[in-house]
Amino acid sequence: MTIKANSLDLYPLFNPQSVAVIGASENPAKLGSHVMRSLIEGGFAGRIVPVNPKSKAIMGIAAWASVTDFPETLDLAIVVVPAKLAPSIFHECRQKKVRGMVLITAGFKEIEDPEGGRQQDRLRNMALEAGIPVIGPNTFGMINLHRNLNASFTPEFSKIEKGKVALVSQSGGISHLMAFLALPQNVRFSKIVGLGNRLNVDFAEMLDFLMADPDTEVIALYLEGLDNPGRLLQAAAGRREKPVIAYKTGSARTGNQASLSHTGSLAGNHAIYRGALHQAGIFYAPSSQALLDLAQVLSVCARPGGPRVAILTGQAGPGMAACDVIEGQGLQMATFGAATQAAINAFLPPLAMRSNPVDMGPAWYDSGAIQGIVKAAAEDDGVDGIILLMMFASANREALPNLAPFLLQWQQRKPVIACCAAPPGIWDADLDRLQQSDALVNLPTPERAAEAMAALCRYTAMITPDGRKSS
Amino acid sequence: MTIKANSLDLYPLFNPQSVAVIGASENPAKLGSHVMRSLIEGGFAGRIVPVNPKSKAIMGIAAWASVTDFPETLDLAIVVVPAKLAPSIFHECRQKKVRGMVLITAGFKEIEDPEGGRQQDRLRNMALEAGIPVIGPNTFGMINLHRNLNASFTPEFSKIEKGKVALVSQSGGISHLMAFLALPQNVRFSKIVGLGNRLNVDFAEMLDFLMADPDTEVIALYLEGLDNPGRLLQAAAGRREKPVIAYKTGSARTGNQASLSHTGSLAGNHAIYRGALHQAGIFYAPSSQALLDLAQVLSVCARPGGPRVAILTGQAGPGMAACDVIEGQGLQMATFGAATQAAINAFLPPLAMRSNPVDMGPAWYDSGAIQGIVKAAAEDDGVDGIILLMMFASANREALPNLAPFLLQWQQRKPVIACCAAPPGIWDADLDRLQQSDALVNLPTPERAAEAMAALCRYTAMITPDGRKSS
Numbered sequence A, B: 001m002t003i004k005a006n007s008l009d010l011y012p013l014f015n016p017q018s019v020a021v022i023g024a025s026e027n028p029a030k031l032g033s034h035v036m037r038s039l040i041e042g043g044f045a046g047r048i049v050p051v052n053p054k055s056k057a058i059m060g061i062a063a064w065a066s067v068t069d070f071p072e073t074l075d076l077a078i079v080v081v082p083a084k085l086a087p088s089i090f091h092e093c094r095q096k097k098v099r100g101m102v103l104i105t106a107g108f109k110e111i112e113d114p115e116g117g118r119q120q121d122r123l124r125n126m127a128l129e130a131g132i133p134v135i136g137p138n139t140f141g142m143i144n145l146h147r148n149l150n151a152s153f154t155p156e157f158s159k160i161e162k163g164k165v166a167l168v169s170q171s172g173g174i175s176h177l178m179a180f181l182a183l184p185q186n187v188r189f190s191k192i193v194g195l196g197n198r199l200n201v202d203f204a205e206m207l208d209f210l211m212a213d214p215d216t217e218v219i220a221l222y223l224e225g226l227d228n229p230g231r232l233l234q235a236a237a238g239r240r241e242k243p244v245i246a247y248k249t250g251s252a253r254t255g256n257q258a259s260l261s262h263t264g265s266l267a268g269n270h271a272i273y274r275g276a277l278h279q280a281g282i283f284y285a286p287s288s289q290a291l292l293d294l295a296q297v298l299s300v301c302a303r304p305g306g307p308r309v310a311i312l313t314g315q316a317g318p319g320m321a322a323c324d325v326i327e328g329q330g331l332q333m334a335t336f337g338a339a340t341q342a343a344i345n346a347f348l349p350p351l352a353m354r355s356n357p358v359d360m361g362p363a364w365y366d367s368g369a370i371q372g373i374v375k376a377a378a379e380d381d382g383v384d385g386i387i388l389l390m391m392f393a394s395a396n397r398e399a400l401p402n403l404a405p406f407l408l409q410w411q412q413r414k415p416v417i418a419c420c421a422a423p424p425g426i427w428d429a430d431l432d433r434l435q436q437s438d439a440l441v442n443l444p445t446p447e448r449a450a451e452a453m454a455a456l457c458r459y460t461a462m463i464t465p466d467g468r469k470s471s
Helices: A031-041 A083-095 A114-130 A155-159 A172-185 A203-211 A229-236 A253-263 A270-279 A288-300 A316-328 A338-347 A367-378 A399-410 A428-436 A446-463 B031-041 B083-096 B114-130 B155-159 B172-185 B203-211 B229-236 B253-263 B270-279 B288-300 B316-328 B338-347 B367-378 B399-410 B428-436 B446-463
Strands: A018-022 A047-051 A076-079 A100-103 A141-144 A149-152 A162-169 A189-194 A218-223 A244-248 A282-284 A308-313 A385-391 A416-421 B018-022 B047-051 B076-079 B100-103 B141-144 B149-152 B162-169 B189-194 B218-223 B244-248 B282-284 B308-313 B385-391 B416-421
Touching: A018 A031, A031 A047, A031 A141, A031 A149, A031 A155, A076 A083, A083 A100, A083 A114, A149 A155, A155 A172, A162 A172, A162 A203, A162 A288, A172 A189, A172 A218, A172 A288, A172 B316, A172 B385, A172 B416, A203 A218, A203 A229, A218 A288, A229 A270, A244 A270, A244 A288, A270 A282, A282 A446, A288 A446, A288 B446, A308 A316, A308 A367, A308 A446, A316 A385, A316 A446, A316 B172, A338 A367, A367 A385, A367 A399, A385 A446, A385 B172, A399 A428, A416 A446, A416 B172, A446 B288, B018 B031, B031 B047, B031 B141, B031 B149, B031 B155, B076 B083, B083 B100, B083 B114, B149 B155, B155 B172, B162 B172, B162 B203, B162 B288, B172 B189, B172 B218, B172 B288, B203 B218, B203 B229, B218 B288, B229 B270, B244 B270, B244 B288, B270 B282, B282 B446, B288 B446, B308 B316, B308 B367, B308 B446, B316 B385, B316 B446, B338 B367, B367 B385, B367 B399, B385 B446, B399 B428, B416 B446
Parallel strands: A018 A047, A018 A076, A076 A100, A162 A189, A162 A218, A218 A244, A244 A282, A308 A385, A385 A416, B018 B047, B018 B076, B076 B100, B162 B189, B162 B218, B218 B244, B244 B282, B308 B385, B385 B416
Antiparallel strands: A141 A149, A141 A189, B141 B149, B141 B189
């Protein structure tokens, strides 16, 4: 008999007052030491309770032989003991009335031995009877950045900036990858959750929880295979208050087999998945980098009212590269209104391209002209989004700093996606300030900026099929 | 009458003993000041000759009113005066018998006024009569890194590391972009050349020159439109001693128009170009980033003997992402020989994926096992290339440092393309050492690593259509 997970309350799991680490250690060869460091170095403000029958104290914090020995209430238990000890740990956690668990331990449904799957089923029924939601098993854990709760074996996750993107992932490797990519890219997260084998918390439960989570505005999913795709699609369908975007691997024959070995589920037919995700309003991203770029853009940018894009560029070549992507992905190069075109023409000499894409290069030495061009395009009703491209040269060093105050003040009434590229140390501070103020998203190539704009426009069109402008 | 450019000697242009800057300045609002800084800060070892009738000295170097006043020989003249002065400058350079020119000045064929095109034609005939090869007009210039010759208006180009990739570009913006991307990515260049309007040095002349250039092993082209595509194709056809790869924009309707305004040539029919490039043995890259990644891989990696790829990964998810790309691009996941598979099985517990892709994660604490797995796969005759994926976690911090000595010693008898990702400051030194020793290429995502491997295999198959292994 299978017990339903619907009634599980994930709030205490992600917002605990007290956290036990079952299998805590000081030995860096043990995951229990990394989990302890994650909690301590991450600045968790609640009680940390190391559990290890062989230690009196771990990292300067009093340790307990068992959770049942700890006299106060315990909200969350993070488990890093070997798989064979998991059933007795589950009994103790149930006795202790913990309200959530993160089961990092591996060796269940993903192993070759079928006993792993049976063991996982037994734990699942125990957890559901006790009403305890469990992240894992076979996971790196999770992090709730807004609570400084790093419940993972990777202390470095705490370096990520706090923001609005939640990542729910079936792979620890992809979670780590995206976190490391996010650091230099200025992508800010609310939560990163490694679902692992999904004992009783699957994508559907996470989606329900995150839709109501005030810290989360964009939900990014990394999928391999699902036991019950219908539940995720049902959870997503019709819920368009927050964007849900997904990257899914397993399109390859070999990858599909790998999925089975990885988290115990076949990846299934890729094309069918893709269609079903689309029908449920989940936007498909074609790679880990595309998922991250789109999550960033959705968390920062205003929604475009249509597919008409203006490309304002300091150099013609990058403008052409962006233009190819925009038209190749079915968007339109905006036609400027007469007043806009006249304003732009007045700012530029005849040797520039003055229609879209606009080559602003000849105005490098005149920051008023560049600001005037951006303003004219931004205020044109026929422009739904702006791609801003500036490749640094010594002669245009001040172009971005001079434009920044306008962009900060204008604050994305329409989406602005940029590729402003310079050697390290030149424009970094300006770009950080612009991105941290949500004035724009800056990506490393013109093509990626254009792809992100195309994804943003196509996402917006998907959720507003009648053509109405979304808020 | 049009004079042929065939007999131009580009060697003195790229290897001058003395360089004049015509229009040199100390005023940072003038390009002439940036060119002076490029030469000085770039460490050019020859004579620098500022030319400016209004100055006695510029940046501490004696200045001359005209090149004809300078008493010694002059090899290269870099010109940054306004377009209307260009004819008289050309006369003086001819009198002075300079052996090459870089004409940074804009305002010729790319402007709306047809007089610009006529002026360019007059200069072209003057240069050809005098036998002077001219880079430009309407260019940022060029840099020959192995001679510390930064003949551009961007001093920051001198920060690029010396290497084997030559970039020849029709766009200054794309050249700057790729240079800035190259810095953190460890791509090393021999030359970067901005062709601009191609007065008498076009892609064909550059290809002839670079095929004989001992510093260059890979030739990367950025194309928009060509006046005479046949000459490039002819120059490339049958010359397979060095890889030639190209990225071309202008596929979009609007971009094609932009090309005309940019460097005076229509981009033309994209599909026809692509087919023609392929026939001439020029491999097509779909984006600026793909061009850079493939240039790096071709300059570092051994050539694969076939399309059979092994993916060795620390985590299953990134392995699946790479696997999807490999199979999606028509390559094959290698099947290990019995001895290889037995060796790998012996290193890993049952809870890992032990066939290709190999999940090495369970061996993190055993650096001998990881080295053994990589060695077994590398030495398998059924494996043509290796993708190595490692996402940092605290528990595997030593995995890459421990593997590095093996990779340094093994030195790419087969191509190794990696995605080893960590927060800044953790694996940087190891990865720099591995890349600077050409032991591997490291790219930021598993998908990009797999795409680069696919491009490498497809390039190799293109130039060896009979299936023979290239050297």
